[in-house]
Amino acid sequence: MKKVFIALVLILTLVGAGYWSYKHYTKSFSQESHAQFNQSGLKVQVDYCQPAKKGRMIFGDSSKALVPYGKIWRTGANEATRLAINKDVSLAGKPLKAGEYTIWTIPGPANWQVVINQETGQWGTEYDPSKDLFRATVPSYQVDQLQELFEISFVPELDGTNMLLHWDHTEVSVPIRVQ
Numbered sequence: 316m317k318k319v320f321i322a323l324v325l326i327l328t329l330v331g332a333g334y335w336s337y338k339h340y341t342k343s344f345s346q347e348s349h350a351q352f353n354q355s356g357l358k359v360q361v362d363y364c365q366p367a368k369k370g371r372m373i374f375g376d377s378s379k380a381l382v383p384y385g386k387i388w389r390t391g392a393n394e395a396t397r398l399a400i401n402k403d404v405s406l407a408g409k410p411l412k413a414g415e416y417t418i419w420t421i422p423g424p425a426n427w428q429v430v431i432n433q434e435t436g437q438w439g440t441e442y443d444p445s446k447d448l449f450r451a452t453v454p455s456y457q458v459d460q461l462q463e464l465f466e467i468s469f470v471p472e473l474d475g476t477n478m479l480l481h482w483d484h485t486e487v488s489v490p491i492r493v494q
Contacts, residue, residue, distance in 0.1 A: 345392030352469035352476045357493055358401040359476065361418070363391035365464040366482075373483040374422050382422055387430065389439030390420045390480065391465060397435055404475065405492045406431065407451030416448070420480070420487070426452050427480075427487050455487045462486075 345364040352359040372380050382388050390396045395417040403412050407429050419430035419442060434446040458481075465482040475492035 346464075347393075348467070350467040350469060350478075352471070352478075352491075354471055354476070355493070356402065357404070357475060357491075358399075359469065359478070359491060360399045361396060361467050361478070362399075363396040363465075363467055364393040365466065366392040367465075368461075368463050368483055374485055376424075384423050385421060387442055387444075388420050388422060389442070390418050391439070391467075393439055395419070395432075395435070395437050395439045395441070396467075398431070400491070403494050405490075405494055407453050407489050409449045409451045410494065411448070421450075422485075423455065425455060427455050428452055429489055453487055453489055455485055457484050458486045459484070 345366045348363055348365050350361040350363075366381075374380055374382050374384065376384050396419075397415060398418045399415045400411065401413050403410070405411065409431075411431060415435050417432045417435055417437070419432055421428040421430065428450045429452075430450050431448045432443070432446050433448055434443055437443075461484060462481045465480075468479045468481070470477045470479060470488075472490070472492070475490065478489040478491055480487040480489070
């Protein structure tokens with residue numbers, strides 16, 4: 316009995332160490348980042364990882380695109396991108412209660428779908444559409460400035476903020492408004 320217990324503890328320790336090592340290894344390619352907005356009582360935080368362009372084709376219809384049009388994307392790298400909001404808001408025109416969510420996107424050439432999912436803590440390839448709260452369409456823009464690392468930032472507005480998603484030559488603005 317004692318040998319079985321020791322073997323079980325050893326196996327669990329090795330599996331845990333392997334999982335930690337894998338996550339640490341993958342984050343060496345796409346660093347962790349945080350975007351925060353805190354104004355007029357509204358607090359928004361996004362935790363994500365930043366993949367790099369590295370000369371690759373990022374968005375497009377081609378099979379060579381890293382993030383193909385029309386396919387669900389974790390909106391970053393590694394774990395699913397976490398969105399935390401402290402107040403009830405409208406996000407891209409849809410009501411969203413205060414809480415923690417994951418944000419996914421479906422890129423397109425002129426518009427993106429923003430997907431808010433109630434599951435949190437999962438790896439970015441573990442998307443469960445049955446846990447979606449909603450999908451909202453927002454326009455995407457081609458910009459002159461090349462963004463090497465995927466970046467999420469905020470632009471303050473009178474009644475909230477715009478969350479900007481910027482990578483390569485593509486920029487998407489997601490309005491977040493206090494209700």
